[in-house]
Amino acid sequence: MKSRTSPSVPDGVVTALVRELDGRGALVLAVSGGRDSMTLLQAAVHAGLGGRVAAVATFDHGTGAAATRAARLVERTARQLGLRVEVGRPTAPLAPTEAAWRGARFGFLRAVAKAHGASVVTAHTRDDQRETIAFRILRQAGARGLAGLAADGAMLRPWLGVSREAVAAWAAAHGVRWVEDPANRDLRYARNRLRWELLPALEAAVPGFGRWLDKLGQRAATWRTCVESLAEQLESLPADGEGVATGPGTARTAIPRTGVIAARAVTGYTPAELAVLWPALLARRGVTVDRRGTARLSGFSTEAAVGARIPLSGSLEVVRARDGFVVRDIGSVDDGGERALVPGVQLGAWHFSPDTSSAAPWRARMPEGAVLTVRSWRAGDRLQQQGVGSRRIARVLSDAGVAGPERAGWPVVLADGVIVWIPGVRCGDVAGPDEPAVEWGSERRVG
Numbered sequence: 001m002k003s004r005t006s007p008s009v010p011d012g013v014v015t016a017l018v019r020e021l022d023g024r025g026a027l028v029l030a031v032s033g034g035r036d037s038m039t040l041l042q043a044a045v046h047a048g049l050g051g052r053v054a055a056v057a058t059f060d061h062g063t064g065a066a067a068t069r070a071a072r073l074v075e076r077t078a079r080q081l082g083l084r085v086e087v088g089r090p091t092a093p094l095a096p097t098e099a100a101w102r103g104a105r106f107g108f109l110r111a112v113a114k115a116h117g118a119s120v121v122t123a124h125t126r127d128d129q130r131e132t133i134a135f136r137i138l139r140q141a142g143a144r145g146l147a148g149l150a151a152d153g154a155m156l157r158p159w160l161g162v163s164r165e166a167v168a169a170w171a172a173a174h175g176v177r178w179v180e181d182p183a184n185r186d187l188r189y190a191r192n193r194l195r196w197e198l199l200p201a202l203e204a205a206v207p208g209f210g211r212w213l214d215k216l217g218q219r220a221a222t223w224r225t226c227v228e229s230l231a232e233q234l235e236s237l238p239a240d241g242e243g244v245a246t247g248p249g250t251a252r253t254a255i256p257r258t259g260v261i262a263a264r265a266v267t268g269y270t271p272a273e274l275a276v277l278w279p280a281l282l283a284r285r286g287v288t289v290d291r292r293g294t295a296r297l298s299g300f301s302t303e304a305a306v307g308a309r310i311p312l313s314g315s316l317e318v319v320r321a322r323d324g325f326v327v328r329d330i331g332s333v334d335d336g337g338e339r340a341l342v343p344g345v346q347l348g349a350w351h352f353s354p355d356t357s358s359a360a361p362w363r364a365r366m367p368e369g370a371v372l373t374v375r376s377w378r379a380g381d382r383l384q385q386q387g388v389g390s391r392r393i394a395r396v397l398s399d400a401g402v403a404g405p406e407r408a409g410w411p412v413v414l415a416d417g418v419i420v421w422i423p424g425v426r427c428g429d430v431a432g433p434d435e436p437a438v439e440w441g442s443e444r445r446v447g
Contacts, residue, residue, distance in 0.1 A: 020158030026118035033070025040123035054116035070179040146220035231280035341372035355441025368436035
């Protein structure tokens with residue numbers, strides 16, 4: 001489809017791009033092939049930003065001929081404009097839901113941006129923001145969710161102050177071609193019903209309703225920024241034990257997905273305050289919690305005993321440690337199965353290889369010719385110590401400051417069936433300095 005040429009229009013569309021993308025470095029333009037995103041593509045070049053476009057990224061969801069035509073149009077147009085283009089496709093058929101399509105598309109965009117060291121730019125408009133806020137009101141979102149598309153994040157949305165009508169006028173004035181997705185009019189999808197039926201009806205019944213949504217989103221975004229600033233400050237405090245410490249200015253940058261949140265970061269707050277703080281702390285790790293998860297975390301923070309745990313969405317869990325709260329992948333704790341200690345073997349987050357450079361107790365001299373195996377420690381296990389007999393591993397870990405939940409999955413190395421090494425903690429009955437031995441090193445990779 002091609003926009004009909006119309007009289008010249010004010011170039012607020014281009015002005016917004018220049019203003020909002022100034023100083024943002026390299027850019028990846030997210031272009032679906034629809035009118036708004038195709039306008040973004042051409043308006044960016046018109047604005048003189050082409051030299052900063054690392055790539056134009058488009059994703060063919062595999063939903064039919066229209067999606068394929070759209071991807072081809074993006075590819076052809078980008079190349080005509082002298083821009084690099086990358087086309088993504090699902091590796092397996094996607095469920096026919098908006099969430100599945102959005103998840104696959106955003107995953108692709110993030111990967112392209114990471115590969116180019118760039119920021120993703122989308123063509124979302126003020127109308128998209130209104131729809132998002134209205135949608136979240138219907139889902140009973142809190143203030144954090146009501147920030148909508150204006151929330152600080154990895155994606156840049158320079159047109160949130162520009163109406164869809166203005167973008168359409170620019171497209172018409174400059175002859176922009178696009179492919180109309182028939183799904184955009186399909187009222188089986190909630191967002192379409194919201195766009196074509198509910199919001200127009202509300203605006204007719206309550207003139208100015210759209211402007212009210214704008215103000216609500218702006219207030220929520222300001223509030224959310226303040227809360228995220230507080231979360232950054234709390235995690236920048238000197239950490240307890242292995243607590244994560246970050247420097248100023250990192251509030252908008254995700255830190256490792258797993259790690260330890262120091263207890264002091266969530267101490268002294270009411271359940272209502274914790275319901276505000278926990279989502280911000282987890283969002284820094286790229287983790288989203290729903291209303292139910294937030295409520296459970298708020299109570300967990302004040303009532304959980306050391307070793308207690310609570311599951312989160314996305315195969316994560318939070319475990320109460322002595323000095324904080326451990327956020328970890330549920331699958332990162334090994335089932336304890338014993339395996340041969342060979343170069344490159346991995347047990348959960350632990351990696352082993354022949355090594356002479358690691359510092360004790362991350363390195364051990366293992367008897368040459370012994371059958372070496374590694375597994376997770378178990379209740380009742382004892383470390384064999386040369387000259388002093390054996391000692392319960394639970395006590396050794398405790399003395400080393402390894403808190404209850406952190407002990408789960410901690411590895412032990414056996415020589416001929418006897419535990420002789422707790423990597424990162426202590427070496428026991430291993431080869432002496434004059435005995436034939438093989439040096440082994442361990443490394444724990446978290447996040």
